[in-house]
Amino acid sequence: MTSARPYHHGNLRQAVLDRAAEVLRERGAASLSLREVTADIGVSHAAPRRYFADRQALLDALAADGFARLGLRLREAVESAPTFGDQVRAIADVYVAFAVSEANLLELMYAHGRGGDGPLVEARATEAFTPLLDVFRRDQARARRAPGEAERTGTLFLATLQGIAGLASCGVVAADQLDGLVDEAVARYGTGSAAAS
Amino acid sequence: MTSARPYHHGNLRQAVLDRAAEVLRERGAASLSLREVTADIGVSHAAPRRYFADRQALLDALAADGFARLGLRLREAVESAPTFGDQVRAIADVYVAFAVSEANLLELMYAHGRGGDGPLVEARATEAFTPLLDVFRRDQARARRAPGEAERTGTLFLATLQGIAGLASCGVVAADQLDGLVDEAVARYGTGSAAAS
DNA sequence: CAACATAGTTGTCACTGGATACATTGCCTG
DNA sequence: CAGGCAATGTATCCAGTGACAACTATGTTG
Known part of the structure; x- marks a missing residue:
C-alpha cells in the first residue's frame, strides 16, 4: 500500500465523487475545481474525464x-x-x-x-x-x-x-x-x- | 456630466451594473464574465476595476x-x-x-x-x-x-x-x-x- | 504471447480573472 | 497659462481552469 500508487486507481469515480463532495461542502460549487480534486486524490488532471464528461x-x-x-x-x-x-x-x-x-x-x-x-x-x-x-x-x-x-x-x-x-x-x-x-x-x-x- | 466623451465613459459604473444584470438574468451568476461585460459595453476588461475591486x-x-x-x-x-x-x-x-x-x-x-x-x-x-x-x-x-x-x-x-x-x-x-x-x-x-x- | 480493451497520463489550447505598468484626459493651482 | 496631478482607461503579463487529443501502462482473452 505504501508502494507506488498502482496505475489503476481501482475506484477513481467514487474517489472523485467523495473528494468533490468534501470540497462542495466546505467551499461551495463555484470553487470546485476538477484540477484541485484530482490533485488531492493524486491522479492526473484529466483522469476523471473517463467518468465525467x-x-x-x-x-x-x-x-x-x-x-x-x-x-x-x-x-x-x-x-x-x-x-x-x-x-x-x-x-x-x-x-x-x-x-x-x-x-x-x-x-x-x-x-x-x-x-x-x-x-x-x-x-x-x-x-x-x-x-x-x-x-x-x-x-x-x-x-x-x-x-x-x-x-x-x-x-x-x-x-x-x-x-x-x-x-x-x-x-x-x-x-x-x-x-x-x-x-x-x-x-x-x-x-x-x-x-x- | 453624462455627455459622451470619447475617452471618459462618464457612467461606467452604472453601465457595468446594467449589462451585468442582463447577463445575470439570462445566464446566471456562474457565467458572468467581467471580460464579456466590458466587451459588450465597449471598454477594456480592466476598466471596471476602479469601481469594482x-x-x-x-x-x-x-x-x-x-x-x-x-x-x-x-x-x-x-x-x-x-x-x-x-x-x-x-x-x-x-x-x-x-x-x-x-x-x-x-x-x-x-x-x-x-x-x-x-x-x-x-x-x-x-x-x-x-x-x-x-x-x-x-x-x-x-x-x-x-x-x-x-x-x-x-x-x-x-x-x-x-x-x-x-x-x-x-x-x-x-x-x-x-x-x-x-x-x-x-x-x-x-x-x-x-x-x- | 499477441491483439485488444480499459484506465490513466502528458501535453496543449483557449478562456478567464487578477495585477501592474503605462497612456490619455481634464482639472487645479501657482 | 503652464505644469503638475488625480481620475480614468489601455496594454500586457501571469496563474488557474476546463476541454481535448495523443500517448502509455495495465489487464484480459484467444
Whole structure:
C-alpha cells in the first residue's frame, strides 16, 4: 500500500465523487475545481474525464447523489414515525438538518433544475420527495378532501421547510430562531385530518 | 456630466451594473464574465476595476441592488393594500413575481449570505424584509399574542414564499401549480388575528 | 504471447480573472 | 497659462481552469 500508487486507481469515480463532495461542502460549487480534486486524490488532471464528461457531469452526479441521500433519510424518517403528526415532525427535522448541514449541496441540487440538462437529477428529485407527499396522501385518504389537496399541502410544507433552511443558511434567520420556526411549521401542517382537536 | 466623451465613459459604473444584470438574468451568476461585460459595453476588461475591486464586488453590488428593488416593491405592495389580508396577498404576489422573473438574481442574493463578506448586502436584506414583517407586527398589535410571534409568523410566511418560488424555479413545482400554492399560502397566513377559526 | 480493451497520463489550447505598468484626459493651482 | 496631478482607461503579463487529443501502462482473452 505504501508502494507506488498502482496505475489503476481501482475506484477513481467514487474517489472523485467523495473528494468533490468534501470540497462542495466546505467551499461551495463555484470553487470546485476538477484540477484541485484530482490533485488531492493524486491522479492526473484529466483522469476523471473517463467518468465525467465535463465538470457539469460531476456536479450532476453530486446533485443526484444528494437527492438519493435526502430521499433515503426522508423515507427512514417516515417509516420510523407512527402517526401523521410524528411523521410530519420527523420529516421537518430530517429535511432541515440536511439542508443546514449540506447547504452548498442543496443549493447545487436546486440550482441544477434551471440548468436544464439533467433528467436523472429530476427523476431523483421527484423520487426523493415521494415519501413526503405520501404522508400527506395517506392523511388525505383518512379525511374527505378535494382531490389534489394532499399534493398541494405536502408541496407547501416542503416549500416551507426549504424556505426556512434557505433563510437560515444565508443568515436572514438567526440560528436561535431556527427551531422555533420549524416548530411552528410543524404545528401548522402536522395537525392534518386526524388531529382536528 | 453624462455627455459622451470619447475617452471618459462618464457612467461606467452604472453601465457595468446594467449589462451585468442582463447577463445575470439570462445566464446566471456562474457565467458572468467581467471580460464579456466590458466587451459588450465597449471598454477594456480592466476598466471596471476602479469601481469594482474584483468580480465578487460586482456580484455584491448586484445583490445589494436586488434587495433594494425587492424591498421597494414590497413596500409599495404593502402601502397600496388596505387590510391585513390584502397586504399578505400583495406581498405574496410581488415576492413570487420577483423570485420567478429574477430567479438568478435571487439565487445570487441568497447565496451571498454564505459567502461571508457582505455587510452591505446583509443590511439591505433585513431592510428589504422590514415591510413584510411590519405587516405581521401591526396585525399582532391588534390581537393579543405572545411577543415575538409576529416576527415568527412573518418569517415563516417569507420562508414559504421563498420556498415556493425556489421549487418553481427549479422545476419541482410545475408552472400550473404555482398559483394554487401561492393561494393556499395566502389563505393560511393571511387570515391573521381576525380568523382564529 | 499477441491483439485488444480499459484506465490513466502528458501535453496543449483557449478562456478567464487578477495585477501592474503605462497612456490619455481634464482639472487645479501657482 | 503652464505644469503638475488625480481620475480614468489601455496594454500586457501571469496563474488557474476546463476541454481535448495523443500517448502509455495495465489487464484480459484467444
